[in-house]
Amino acid sequence: MTVSRTQRQTKTRTTALACLGLVVGMTALAFAFVPLYDLFCKATGYDGTPxxxxxxxxxxxxxxxxxxxxxxxxxxxxxxxxxxxxxxxxxxxxxxxxxxxxxxxxxxxxxxxxxxxxxxxxxxxxxxxxxxxxxxxxxxxxxxxxxxxxxxxxxxxxxxxxxxxxxxxxxxxxxxxxxxxxxxxxxxxxxxxxxxx
CATH class of the missing domain: 2.60.370.10 (Ctag/Cox11)
Known part of the structure; x- marks a missing residue:
């Protein structure tokens, strides 16, 4: 079974968009981690946070x-x-x-x-x-x-x-x-x- 050029381009584009979405999601998570961790520490007293x-x-x-x-x-x-x-x-x-x-x-x-x-x-x-x-x-x-x-x-x-x-x-x-x-x-x-x- 042969894959047409259009099908390869569609799969490549889908893979690229998925990778881009993953990078954007991980970057957003990295920025959100610090304030979320701070809230967690303040709410629970974790790690010596009164x-x-x-x-x-x-x-x-x-x-x-x-x-x-x-x-x-x-x-x-x-x-x-x-x-x-x-x-x-x-x-x-x-x-x-x-x-x-x-x-x-x-x-x-x-x-x-x-x-x-x-x-x-x-x-x-x-x-x-x-x-x-x-x-x-x-x-x-x-x-x-x-x-x-x-x-x-x-x-x-x-x-x-x-x-x-x-x-x-x-x-x-x-x-x-x-x-x-x-x-x-x-x-x-x-x-x-x-x-x-």
Whole structure:
């Protein structure tokens, strides 16, 4: 059986269109992956992403967890950044407030934006932030200091989860980056760790 030239051209065109559709679909999926993954992490607390919510409404537990606070400033942003305390012992289910102080040590106004992470990553699904300065641009004048609160609670269910019930500590880590158009400008170098004096 011989295939006519027209039939070969039709098959070639169909194959080319299918391949083009596959490339376009994969490209669209690649662009959609980042926001979808971000939504998934925010909804589930996966990979150390704290949940967002309202103030704790259930009863507090007698259990406690030590929450450490780690602050970093990316190279190129002349800021000093530190928590009011390096750690607290948080009662599970009770709302806590901790302030963070940021000072522009440079000679010109500068704008920064903070990102965050929680470790161990499994604790992200139980750490609920009620109020946070993260992902909000802050502009500081030379020498200006501002205090920003973080209001949070740790869900008592962390002790019922077989993966997290033996944990006694977690670390909430923030990094300030120089900001441009509301987006952090990550430097190639590692963040500079700052500690309270």
């Amino acid at each position: 949940l967002r919510g309202t103030a704790a409404s259930g009863p507090a537990s007698q259990d406690r967890m030590v929450v450490h606070f780690d602050t970093n400033v990316a190279p190129g942003l002349p800021w000093r950044f530190q928590p009011e305390t390096p750690q607290i012992e948080a009662q599970l289910g009770a709302t806590q407030t901790v302030f963070f102080r940021v000072t522009n040590t440079g000679t010109a106004p500068s704008t920064g934006i903070a990102t965050f992470n929680l470790q161990p990553g499994l604790t992200g699904g139980y750490f609920v932030k009620v109020q946070c300065f993260c992902f909000n641009e802050q502009t500081l004048q030379p020498g200006e200091t501002m205090d920003f609160p973080v209001v949070f609670y740790v869900e008592p269910g962390i002790k019922a989860d077989s993966n997290t019930r033996d944990l006694t500590e977690m670390t909430l880590s923030y990094t300030y980056f120089a900001s441009k158009n509301g987006q952090p400008q990550a430097a190639l170098a590692a963040p500079t760790r700052t500690r309270p004096n």
